[in-house]
Every structure is written in structure tokens, then in C-alpha cells.
Amino acid sequence: MFISELIPVKDALKIIDNIEIKLDIERIPLEEAYNRVLAEDIKALLDSPSFDRSAMDGYAVQAEDTFGSSETSPAYLKVVDRICAGDTSKIVLKQGEAIKIATGAPIPEGANAVVMEEYTYEENNDLEVSKTLFPGENVAPFGEDFKKGDELLKSGKLLRPQDIGIITSAGHDTINVFKKPKIGVITTGNELVMSKSEIKGAKIINSNYYTLKALVESTLAVPELTHCVDDAQKVKEQIETFLESCDAVITTGGTAISKGDVVVDVVDKMGEVLIHGAGIRPGKPFGFGVINGTPIFMLSGYPVASMVQFDIFTRNYLLKMQNIHKEFSIIKKTASRKIASTLGRTDYVRAKTEGNLVHPLKIDGSGIIRSMVESDCYILIEENVEGINEGEECDVLLYDSLKV
Amino acid sequence: MFISELIPVKDALKIIDNIEIKLDIERIPLEEAYNRVLAEDIKALLDSPSFDRSAMDGYAVQAEDTFGSSETSPAYLKVVDRICAGDTSKIVLKQGEAIKIATGAPIPEGANAVVMEEYTYEENNDLEVSKTLFPGENVAPFGEDFKKGDELLKSGKLLRPQDIGIITSAGHDTINVFKKPKIGVITTGNELVMSKSEIKGAKIINSNYYTLKALVESTLAVPELTHCVDDAQKVKEQIETFLESCDAVITTGGTAISKGDVVVDVVDKMGEVLIHGAGIRPGKPFGFGVINGTPIFMLSGYPVASMVQFDIFTRNYLLKMQNIHKEFSIIKKTASRKIASTLGRTDYVRAKTEGNLVHPLKIDGSGIIRSMVESDCYILIEENVEGINEGEECDVLLYDSLKV
Missing domain, CATH: 3.40.980.10 (MoaB/Mog-like domain)
Incomplete structure (x- = not known):
């Protein structure tokens, strides 16, 4: 033929x-999900966080107890409990009370703010708070990241570390990806x-x-x-x-x-x-x-x-074939010298970028691998263009931009 | 502490x-070399090509025999042998003769050019050549890609497909890479x-x-x-x-x-x-x-x-740790709205680019994974800068640019 x-x-x-x-499509555990392509829409199976939680290490308090407090005029509170991350306090916090709380732990009932440890001084359960807090301060509210049923990611997404993070947080152990x-x-x-x-x-x-x-x-x-x-x-x-x-x-x-x-x-x-x-x-x-x-x-x-x-x-x-839809991302650079081209064929001239310039390689020929090794991009010369002059702007396709 | x-x-x-x-450092076969980092300088162990070879499918001839030839006035030659890629002709080509040759086959002794099949017509070993050739036309000369001993790649190179190609061509079966x-x-x-x-x-x-x-x-x-x-x-x-x-x-x-x-x-x-x-x-x-x-x-x-x-x-x-030395590649974009910042800390504001614009996300907080999922870059605000105004140019670090 x-x-x-x-x-x-x-x-x-x-x-x-x-x-x-x-x-x-195949189903895989999330440990294997990096750089795979999602083959389903991901919805949250739970709320995150699923409770109001402390955004800081410090003390859960009623913000109202700290109104007007400062370094020179601290508020005085009584520490009535201490909770670590993963724990829940059984105490309902009342006016004048504080509960020591770790980052991530649920805000105790009755409290509405957390004062950072830096602004406190504690001795024998007596606490000084040297800062005025607003209600909600340092509290990460229920559902702040996402609520159950929220759509978090669309099918076709090439999964990055953070995407895997949110899928995990949303309660999934395995996901569908394209084979x-x-x-x-x-x-x-x-x-x-x-x-x-x-x-x-x-x-x-x-x-x-x-x-x-x-x-x-x-x-x-x-x-x-x-x-x-x-x-x-x-x-x-x-x-x-x-x-x-x-x-x-x-x-x-x-x-x-x-x-x-x-x-x-x-x-x-x-x-x-x-x-x-x-x-x-x-x-x-x-x-x-x-x-x-x-x-x-x-x-x-x-x-x-x-x-x-x-x-x-x-x-x-x-x-x-993996549902990744990529187009060539052409950028503009200035040719450092004249490039000849053939009418009727799109030229892919191997070249090397340097700032805003692009240097076409002097070596040519389909057998010279060195031209691919010493270059970092193609200069594209469309089939109806006869060549590019020195100093002229031209279309450049970086090899790195081809990768996923 | x-x-x-x-x-x-x-x-x-x-x-x-x-x-x-x-x-x-470990030694690996070239099949496993993609995206590994070279841990030695690579020199050519041989010449490539190791002989003058044909760059086209056609006929090896003496260019002088075609001088003045054209479609209306072809040269007439006698086909005396046929060689495929991988074969060598034992015949020394003389004036008036042609040897059919495949791309990549060695140029027979006595020949100095190859005429593409398109410009020929052969019947019963009689060949018409309708084109004037210059000496060396369609001949890829000995050592054109590299010569034995040439340094081709430096230690520290993150290996791309073409780099692996040249290492293979240069005669290496295995290479040192960083573990x-x-x-x-x-x-x-x-x-x-x-x-x-x-x-x-x-x-x-x-x-x-x-x-x-x-x-x-x-x-x-x-x-x-x-x-x-x-x-x-x-x-x-x-x-x-x-x-x-x-x-x-x-x-x-x-x-x-x-x-x-x-x-x-x-x-x-x-x-x-x-x-x-x-x-x-x-x-x-x-x-x-x-x-x-x-x-x-x-x-x-x-x-x-x-x-x-x-x-x-x-x-x-x-x-x-793999000898890949990468620096942050900061680009400039225009902030689509005002961004507040804290003095004394470098802010990495999650944001989304759109052409020359960058939109800082409105969601904040260290626990909100969604901010990383919905963004494609950080806006960097240096510690001595109080914030960025709408329409102001700012430093952007694309997540994709962090990858190798």
C-alpha cells in the first residue's frame, strides 16, 4: 500500500x-489510589468534623467569661476537667469554669470557645485567661469541612494526595478507578x-x-x-x-x-x-x-x-483510555534564531528553552537521539508556515507539560 | 519544651x-530506568551509527550519476543488489549502478547517496531516477548521533524516555542510579x-x-x-x-x-x-x-x-535524597480579591488559578481538607507583607510544579 x-x-x-x-473499572483500597483516576463521584458518608471540635490546644470556656480580659486584667476560671483528643468530657461546663482540651477534642457541652494555652496560666486548677475571646473562637464547627451527602469529587479526577485525604475523611475505604x-x-x-x-x-x-x-x-x-x-x-x-x-x-x-x-x-x-x-x-x-x-x-x-x-x-x-483528558498546552517563546520549515508538514523542532527564549537545536535528523536528549521542548511550526524568523514569537510544547 | x-x-x-x-547507589537494568536518577556520567561505548547508513528506503547510488536528472530527464541505472536493514552488501558499487537499500542498512562501498523510492521506477533491474542527488543525500553518516567516548549524560539526571534511549544506544545494559x-x-x-x-x-x-x-x-x-x-x-x-x-x-x-x-x-x-x-x-x-x-x-x-x-x-x-535538586518555581498571577495576611508568618493561601487570575479560596482553617482539594496552588504572602489587594500581582506556587 x-x-x-x-x-x-x-x-x-x-x-x-x-x-x-x-x-x-476496578475497585482498589485507598492506599493504592495515588495517581489513579477516579471512576465514580465521591459523596461524603459522614459529617466532618462530626462534632464541634477544638482547633487548638488550650481551655474550653464560655467566651462571655473572658469579655474584657487582657494581660493586665485577666479572667479567673476554675479548671473542672481535662480531655485529650479522642476523649469526650462528661461534664457540662458552667459559667466561671474551664476544661483543658486538646486540639481535635469535642467542645464540651456549655462551652463555646477555646483559649490557646499561650494566653493562660494555670496553677492548682486555677486558671488565668489574659485574652478576650469571641464566641466560636478556636472552635471548628460540626460539618465545617463537609456534610454527609456532599459531593466532594467527580469521576475522572486524577487523584492527588489531598484528594485521597478527603475521600478517606469522607468514610470510604475503597474506590472505583479506571483500570x-x-x-x-x-x-x-x-x-x-x-x-x-x-x-x-x-x-x-x-x-x-x-x-x-x-x-x-x-x-x-x-x-x-x-x-x-x-x-x-x-x-x-x-x-x-x-x-x-x-x-x-x-x-x-x-x-x-x-x-x-x-x-x-x-x-x-x-x-x-x-x-x-x-x-x-x-x-x-x-x-x-x-x-x-x-x-x-x-x-x-x-x-x-x-x-x-x-x-x-x-x-x-x-x-x-484512563479517562484523563489532556490537551497540548502550548506556550509562547521567542526564537533565538531563524528556523526553516517545510510547507505541508507540521514541524516539531527540538529546542531548549531559556527564560523567554527558545533555542532550536542545530542537530536534526530522525535518527539523532541526542536531539531529544539535549532539548526540553518542541517548537511547533504549522504546515502552512514556511519558517520562523529570529526574534519571532513561536509556539512551544514543553516535554514536561506532556506528563500527567 | x-x-x-x-x-x-x-x-x-x-x-x-x-x-x-x-x-x-544501586545498579539496575535499563528496563527499570524510567524516572530514576542517574548516579554516573554516561559515556558512549560505541559509535552511533557505527557505519554510514541509509536514512530512507530507496536505492544507493553515486550522486554523480544523477546530476541533472529530473522527472522529464531521468537517469538510467542498473540494480545490482538488494539489502535489507541488518544486512550488508558484498558488492562494491560502480558508476551506473544502484543497490536497493532499506532504511538503516549500511551504504554499500562505492555509493555516496540514496534516492528515495518515490523518485524511482524499477522494472527488471532497470532503474529510472527522476531527481538530482547531492553527495551524502539521505546518508546518515558514521557517528552522526555520537562517537565512542562522547559524554552523553551527567550524573544527577532524572531519566526521561529519550535519555534511556540514548543510554541503550550507547551500549549500556545496566546503569547506576540513586536508591x-x-x-x-x-x-x-x-x-x-x-x-x-x-x-x-x-x-x-x-x-x-x-x-x-x-x-x-x-x-x-x-x-x-x-x-x-x-x-x-x-x-x-x-x-x-x-x-x-x-x-x-x-x-x-x-x-x-x-x-x-x-x-x-x-x-x-x-x-x-x-x-x-x-x-x-x-x-x-x-x-x-x-x-x-x-x-x-x-x-x-x-x-x-x-x-x-x-x-x-x-x-x-x-x-x-535522590540527588534531585528542585527549587520552588514561583509564577506571577493577579489576585481576584483582597487577601488578608498575618505579619511575621509566611502565608500559603490555597487558591485556584484561572488564566492570569488567581482566586484565593474563601474556606480557611487547617482542618478543612476541602481547601486543598478545590485549589491548584498556593498564593505566597511573605512574612513582612500585610496582605494583597484586589488586582495586585502575587506569587503563586502551582501544586503541579512541585511534582517531579
Whole structure:
């Protein structure tokens, strides 16, 4: 197969985005919830706090007893009980009385304020209070954080530590989250070996294997990897294996836009190839297909091309498979030198930011991994733009902004 | 113990930063390298590519044979061999000849350019080339990415997918990385239970346990958690246990600045308390100590206070334990309304950004987890500033920017 018409990036993204995702849900304990995606709305099962509680270590009192009190003219009260956090006083506090109270302990009946220990002096149950309190001072009222039935979080939330905190406080032990999708990665190429010790003649090391594993991990999905020689039958068998156990398949190699490229041909026979050749540089030989509803991302064998294709076409789809909806966050920087570009293809120029400037790297070529290593962003040059002049403002996509 | 003088945030950070870190190193396979921190400089063990190779699928030729060729006036060549990626041609190419070549295959001796398949037409080993090539066109020269001995990455690098790619390409199978520190977390408090089903009277759920676990995980360190009642002997025993197995200890609760706060007292007896009370809001009751060289971060029992204390005082230290040196990246936003502040304490006001605006949340209080859940940043108000006016520019620290 041979597609001479390159599909523009925007159209390619639309085609990919159209492939329906079946979201799976699993129930997990809250200990495992960090960086998982909530698959239910969370309502509070209880009130928090479930009683008026002390916000400070000090003494529960009637605020009225302290009106007009100061360092020079303290109020004198009688300490009638002492309660720690987790305890409840059985005493009903009366005028002129105080109950020593720890942070978090319930305000005793009859009390309406807490004076911080710093403003008191106690000797033999005699208490001096050197401050005027207002009713409610240092009291965290019932339901202050949330009330039973309150909706606290919406399904689809990528859980941060504080989100886990509120779910726990709200009385939940386990939650529904979206399952991490399993992504089968097949690197192809007769020229590839797994280690320096295996290099002979025209063989090179299969860096894509390790890069793709990390790329998939960076989306929180679970990679399963294998390598395959350029043999249609073997590639077909491996895709079949992954179709059984995986939610999506990524391949590298065998996508160049010429006759007889094994991966695209195999996918074409097994299902439908929807994209073959994209208006992107580097990364033109990008393929995308669907076999029985499972998306197949066919990336280039060239390390840099495959990384760019992954970032632009694959990454956000893997996130969407976990119900994380992320868009590219483009920022503006000033180009430190002129950048040439090709009409008809969106360029992703590897570059390095420095304050408001962005320096396009001088090294180019889809095989030069160093260009990805020494850069921290892509400069985007749209397909209808011929290039960017020195000092011109340009669109920048930081690698860090791609992460979840 | 009782410290009435609050230590300003900057000074507290200096004290913490002064505690020496012993970095441990381990050797791991590259499959496990994502998000690990490199503990050695990486040099290339080989040249990449190790031979001149074809950058395209096409035909290797002598560029001189194509000079002046075009669609209307093609050059005519004879195909004398065909090589796939991973193969080497044994033929020395002569004038008038072409060798079919796959992307990545070594350029045959005698050839100096590759014509893309798109610009050719072949029938029975007769080849038409409809394009003028320059010498070196579509040839990725030997050592183009890096040469043997080149330094590719420096120790201390947090490894991204592309970094792992280049390390692999450079011939390494395993690398030295900094060990993930083990962090012992002890939540304290008689009032805390682990689940809604255990709530009785003045008990509340120990959300700190789950939040702290996730907070430690967010620094890539490995948490080990336990809960302890407010009993000096039990807290001491638990700290001793963690001192044996962990690289740092975090506690929550028992730090309020008053007499008899169990955690601070215990640490004071076991080692040295260097900070007790910090000029921060929320989070004043922050403690920091050292026992036999191991740092002990004593956070407040209040959920919000402990999160802020973790973010400001603990997070970057845990990163430094992996040789990740991160500074707060403060950005500027415009306050959408007036914010009051206390002189003498650095305020960390929970807020939500919206474009260039930042909205301080109206909910306050160290116990209101909702304030952390509904916000995406802190507004920082320095200790010598009384507040921020509506429309005034202010310092913002995005939660997302704290992550590695």
C-alpha cells in the first residue's frame, strides 16, 4: 500500500480520537489510589468534623467569661476537667469554669470557645485567661469541612494526595478507578539487537524497546513489550497475541511509505489502516489502524520520529483510555534564531528553552537521539508556515507539560 | 519544651538543608530506568551509527550519476543488489549502478547517496531516477548521533524516555542510579481510627495516613507507614524501629507549641530538635529534628497544615535524597480579591488559578481538607507583607510544579 497524500496532524488526531474507548473499572483500597483516576463521584458518608471540635490546644470556656480580659486584667476560671483528643468530657461546663482540651477534642457541652494555652496560666486548677475571646473562637464547627451527602469529587479526577485525604475523611475505604490500560509494544526490524554484546555487522541496538517502555509508563499505562523480525507471519502472530491481552498495540518500524512495509501491510490485512503517512516532521511514516476495535499505532523505526509520533498521536489517547483528558498546552517563546520549515508538514523542532527564549537545536535528523536528549521542548511550526524568523514569537510544547 | 520565637521559613529551610545526606547507589537494568536518577556520567561505548547508513528506503547510488536528472530527464541505472536493514552488501558499487537499500542498512562501498523510492521506477533491474542527488543525500553518516567516548549524560539526571534511549544506544545494559530513600511515616493521635466502621464518640478517620503515603510517593521515595497512639514510650519505640530501616522519618501530630507534646518531646530526648514552631500559616506547629544523623520531620496533625508543611519543608529534601535538586518555581498571577495576611508568618493561601487570575479560596482553617482539594496552588504572602489587594500581582506556587 502507498499513500502519497499526507494526512495533516489535526485530521489524523481526529481520526484517532474517533476510535471508541471501552473504559474498564476496578475497585482498589485507598492506599493504592495515588495517581489513579477516579471512576465514580465521591459523596461524603459522614459529617466532618462530626462534632464541634477544638482547633487548638488550650481551655474550653464560655467566651462571655473572658469579655474584657487582657494581660493586665485577666479572667479567673476554675479548671473542672481535662480531655485529650479522642476523649469526650462528661461534664457540662458552667459559667466561671474551664476544661483543658486538646486540639481535635469535642467542645464540651456549655462551652463555646477555646483559649490557646499561650494566653493562660494555670496553677492548682486555677486558671488565668489574659485574652478576650469571641464566641466560636478556636472552635471548628460540626460539618465545617463537609456534610454527609456532599459531593466532594467527580469521576475522572486524577487523584492527588489531598484528594485521597478527603475521600478517606469522607468514610470510604475503597474506590472505583479506571483500570490502567495494557499496551502491547512490538518493535520490529531485522537489524535490531538487544545489547552491545550481540552487535555484528550492520546490527544496531534496539533503543526503541526501552524508550517505548518508558514512554508508555509515562502515561501511567502498563506496557508489555516484545521484539519481532521483519516477517509478515511473525508480526501477524504477535499482533494476534497482543490483541487478546492488550487494550492497544504500538509497533515501531515497517511503516515507511513505500511498497512492502511489513507492519502496515499486516495491519491492513488484519483490519483497517486509517492513516498511513502524516503531515508531520519528523515522523511522516506514521500509521494508524484498527483491528476489531483495538487501535494499532504504527510508529516509525527511527528513534526520534517514533518519540515525536508517540507524543503527538499516541500519548493523549493512552491517557484517554484512563479517562484523563489532556490537551497540548502550548506556550509562547521567542526564537533565538531563524528556523526553516517545510510547507505541508507540521514541524516539531527540538529546542531548549531559556527564560523567554527558545533555542532550536542545530542537530536534526530522525535518527539523532541526542536531539531529544539535549532539548526540553518542541517548537511547533504549522504546515502552512514556511519558517520562523529570529526574534519571532513561536509556539512551544514543553516535554514536561506532556506528563500527567 | 516551648519555643515562642517562630523560625522564619527561609531560616527553617536552611536548617533542614544543612543536614547531610548519604546518597546510596544501586545498579539496575535499563528496563527499570524510567524516572530514576542517574548516579554516573554516561559515556558512549560505541559509535552511533557505527557505519554510514541509509536514512530512507530507496536505492544507493553515486550522486554523480544523477546530476541533472529530473522527472522529464531521468537517469538510467542498473540494480545490482538488494539489502535489507541488518544486512550488508558484498558488492562494491560502480558508476551506473544502484543497490536497493532499506532504511538503516549500511551504504554499500562505492555509493555516496540514496534516492528515495518515490523518485524511482524499477522494472527488471532497470532503474529510472527522476531527481538530482547531492553527495551524502539521505546518508546518515558514521557517528552522526555520537562517537565512542562522547559524554552523553551527567550524573544527577532524572531519566526521561529519550535519555534511556540514548543510554541503550550507547551500549549500556545496566546503569547506576540513586536508591529511592525509604521514608518511615508515623501518624500519631488517640483520636484517629483507620476506617468509618471504627468511629465511636470523638474518634475521627486518620486521613493523614493515606495522604502522607501519597505525598511520599509523589516524591518517588518509598513510604513505610504506621499509626501510633499518643504514648511517649510507644512513639519512641516506633521511631527506633524506623531509624533502623529508613532514611528519614515523618510524623504527624504531637507538635503543637505547648507543654507536653509527645512527639517533639520524644525526639528531643532521642536526639536534637532544631526547629519547633515555624513562621508559616497554616502549619506553625512544625518540628524538625535529627537523631543520629537521620532527619525527623514532625508535621502537624491537622491535615491541611501537614500537607503545607510537607510541601514546603519536606518534599524537596526527599528529592535531594535522590540527588534531585528542585527549587520552588514561583509564577506571577493577579489576585481576584483582597487577601488578608498575618505579619511575621509566611502565608500559603490555597487558591485556584484561572488564566492570569488567581482566586484565593474563601474556606480557611487547617482542618478543612476541602481547601486543598478545590485549589491548584498556593498564593505566597511573605512574612513582612500585610496582605494583597484586589488586582495586585502575587506569587503563586502551582501544586503541579512541585511534582517531579
